[in-house]
Amino acid sequence: MQTLIPLAALFANALSAILIFRLRLAPLLKAVYGGFAAGLAALCLMQAFFAPGFGDLAANAVIYGALSYCHFHFINLGETARRIRILRELAESPDGLSREELSGRYNARQMLSVRLARLEGNGQLRLENGRYVSGAPAVLGMARALDFMKRLLLGRKAG
């Protein structure tokens, strides 16, 4: 039973996120947060009903958190991953694509324009006199954490 509780909570999370977004109750990121909250509530309820006890609750909360993190990134990969986007362009081209044709459909400038708008929209960057400056620290914090991991594991910095 212990093993099934975080899996059922993850299912509740994914289903809630899809419903919230499909019913246009919230944009994608907020739908993912809403899904996480719904799954967490389901986890706590199931835990209290089937297996009360701090040790099991803590272990299942870690499992649920880790699987929800994977779920968030799975959605994020579909939204932003370059490899997935390139594969989808190739999948739609039975004769394949030359480098130039691919560049016409998907290129760094187009990708960065979307991301700059997204970063500015959620306050991570501010546009002042036509120049971007740092805004809220969340994305920058993630970037610095990954930069640290890159130096630790690969011995080189990001970029």
Added chain:
Amino acid sequence: MQTLFSGSAIFAAGFMLHLVWWRVALPRRQTKTLLVIFFAALAVSLAWLYRGLPAGELCHIALYVTSLILAYMITYSAVEADSPSLLVALAVARAGEKGLAADEIFALLDDHALVDPRLDDLLLDKMAVLENGRYRITEKGRVLAGIFAAHRALLGAGKGG
């Protein structure tokens, strides 16, 4: 508490092995090597714990460690391949109060920096092939693209990227 302590110890052991291996020599197929390291650590540990714990507890430990491995693998993919959004955030932060204009960002992060490495990854992972100057998707690539396309259709979202 058994799951929490044993599971965390197994994951930590796998991580230490990974850290030492990476500092000695970086493997060519990093993701595959990471999976082998972590799941080997899990299998050896479960075999060692087998006699002392009930099957349900072993399953719980296996799920605990697997969820941590998956979360780490997904984080590692961002370490291995620079995310454009994170690179933009770092570049803008490094520019300080002066900031960066959009054209300066476009010049810093061009197709060579953002698109070409991902195309090379697709070839290395056999998701695509390059034949007569044209990139074509393979069956393996089509399956992966199909999974994400199906999920985005379920969400009712666009192409992404």
